[in-house]
Amino acid sequence: MDTLKRFYGFSLIFTLICLSLGVWYGWSSSGGSVQDTLAMLWIIVILSVLEISLSFDNAVVNASVLKEMDEVWQRRFLTWGIAFAVFGMRIVFPLAIVAIAAGIGPIQAVDLSLNDPVEYERLVNSAHIGIAGFGGAFLAMVGMKFFFDADKQVHWIASIEHALSRVSALPAIEIAVLLLSLYGISLALPADDALTFLTAGMLGLVTFIAVEAVSHWLEMREEAARLRGNIVRSGLGGFLYLNILDASFSFDGVIGAFALSNNMIVIALGLSIGAMFVRSMTIHLVRKGTLTEYLFLEHGAFWAIIVLGAIMLLSAVWHIPETITGLIGGVLIGLSFWWSVRHKRREEAANATTETI
Numbered sequence: 001m002d003t004l005k006r007f008y009g010f011s012l013i014f015t016l017i018c019l020s021l022g023v024w025y026g027w028s029s030s031g032g033s034v035q036d037t038l039a040m041l042w043i044i045v046i047l048s049v050l051e052i053s054l055s056f057d058n059a060v061v062n063a064s065v066l067k068e069m070d071e072v073w074q075r076r077f078l079t080w081g082i083a084f085a086v087f088g089m090r091i092v093f094p095l096a097i098v099a100i101a102a103g104i105g106p107i108q109a110v111d112l113s114l115n116d117p118v119e120y121e122r123l124v125n126s127a128h129i130g131i132a133g134f135g136g137a138f139l140a141m142v143g144m145k146f147f148f149d150a151d152k153q154v155h156w157i158a159s160i161e162h163a164l165s166r167v168s169a170l171p172a173i174e175i176a177v178l179l180l181s182l183y184g185i186s187l188a189l190p191a192d193d194a195l196t197f198l199t200a201g202m203l204g205l206v207t208f209i210a211v212e213a214v215s216h217w218l219e220m221r222e223e224a225a226r227l228r229g230n231i232v233r234s235g236l237g238g239f240l241y242l243n244i245l246d247a248s249f250s251f252d253g254v255i256g257a258f259a260l261s262n263n264m265i266v267i268a269l270g271l272s273i274g275a276m277f278v279r280s281m282t283i284h285l286v287r288k289g290t291l292t293e294y295l296f297l298e299h300g301a302f303w304a305i306i307v308l309g310a311i312m313l314l315s316a317v318w319h320i321p322e323t324i325t326g327l328i329g330g331v332l333i334g335l336s337f338w339w340s341v342r343h344k345r346r347e348e349a350a351n352a353t354t355e356t357i
Contacts, residue, residue, distance in 0.1 A: 007284040011276045018269045019044065025265050043261050044270040051274020058246065059278050060301035060333065061142070063285035065242055073239055074286065081279070084243050090271045093247075094254055094264065097131075098123045113264035121262035124254075129193050129316045130200040136312030137178060137204030142245060143306030144174035146298075156299035156336060178205060181313060188317045197316050211241050246278075295343055300336025304329035 022044045026037035066074055098120055099109040113120045146152075147161055148168035155161035167173055182201040186194040254271065261267055307328050311320050 007287070008277070008280045011273075011280040014276045015048070015273050018048075018273050022266070022269050025269075040263075040266055043266055044273070047261070047267065047270025048273035048277075051271050052277045059281035059285060060297060061245065061305060062242055062278070062282040064298050064301070065245075066282060067286050069239070074283065077239055077242055077279070077282075081239070081243050081246070084247075089247050090254065090275065091264075091268045094120075094124050094267070097127045100127075117262040117264070120264065129189070130196050132312050132316040133182070133197040133200030134204040134207075136309045136315075137182065137201040138208050138244070138309075139305050139312065140178055140181070140309030141174065141205060141208040143302050143309055144177065146302040147306075148174045154295060154299075156296040156339060157303075161299070175205065181310075185313055185317060193316070201313070207244065211244055215241055246275075293344070294337055294340035296336040296340045297333065298336075300333040303336075304332045307332065 019041065022041050023037060026040035027033075030036035030040075062077075066077060069077070095106060095109045095113060098104070098112060099106055104112070112123075147164040150165060150168045152161070152165045155165070178201075182198055186198050189197055254267070261270075308325060311325050311328075314320060
């Protein structure tokens with residue numbers, strides 16, 4: 001109970017606030033219909049559960065970055081970052097898509113979302129190919145960066161991960177893999193859609209490189225300051241990286257939410273609850289040192305990211321249900337967790353035998 005209160009207390013309060021807003025909105029918009037209000041509340045709950053279940057790999061990867069940051073920036077990620085995750089990606093992002101696609105202003109986009117939700121949904125879905133290209137490319141690069149690493153010593157799926165680690169000696173091999181994948185998928189699209197997909201994919205790649213460059217530049221500045229004897233504890237690079245990563249994770253969730261509702265308010269409330277719990281899970285994993293304790297959990301999460309990136313890219317051609325994405329991610333993380341527990345038990349047994357001898 002203490003752990004629940006410590007790590008998830010604010011998320012639970014936030015959930016109650018969102019559900020209360022959902023009840024108020026459902027009651028007022030339905031003219032006082034209990035049945036319609038409960039139906040709307042149920043969709044909000046389902047959306048929040050789906051967002052949480054589909055985003056556990058997000059929390060694990062966030063924790064792998066966050067553990068290298070000091071507590072000040074960890075708190076800023078939980079506070080400032082949540083404003084970007086909830087307000088920016090769950091509310092502003094869909095409205096921006098509609099405004100750009102329809103060539104209208106933000107006020108008109110809000111009016112369209114509230115008064116013509118069917119057209120609002122159509123406009124958001126019309127941007128799916130570009131979103132799939134950008135988000136899929138960025139996530140694929142995040143996953144490949146973890147495995148295409150010559151200094152990587154710990155391997156979970158040893159035969160594959162060791163080979164990827166060795167191949168990483170070839171400069172920019174992961175970029176070549178991504179560009180070939182983008183080109184191959186674009187061949188299955190009509191000419192206009194193919195251009196949109198390729199452009200968005202390259203922008204996703206450029207964004208990843210830009211974030212990496214900023215992070216590297218900040219690290220170099222901090223190292224120079226340390227050499228001069230100054231104490232520097234910053235996490236700005238990681239903070240920027242985490243928020244862009246979280247945005248990429250949320251792309252498919254925002255689009256997929258329209259399968260349950262085309263009401264902007266309902267979608268924003270449901271996904272915001274999920275986003276808050278992902279933040280809490282991230283902090284929980286960092287504070288408890290779970291990634292250190294369970295050796296292969298991080299590997300499972302990054303494999304899940306590669307799968308998610310691939311699915312997002314392929315979704316430009318074929319519709320792939322979010323359930324499949326969540327199931328594959330859950331299986332990979334579950335297997336990596338089980339493998340970690342087994343490895344830990346074997347190490348403990350070996351140490352106990354050594355001490356006995």
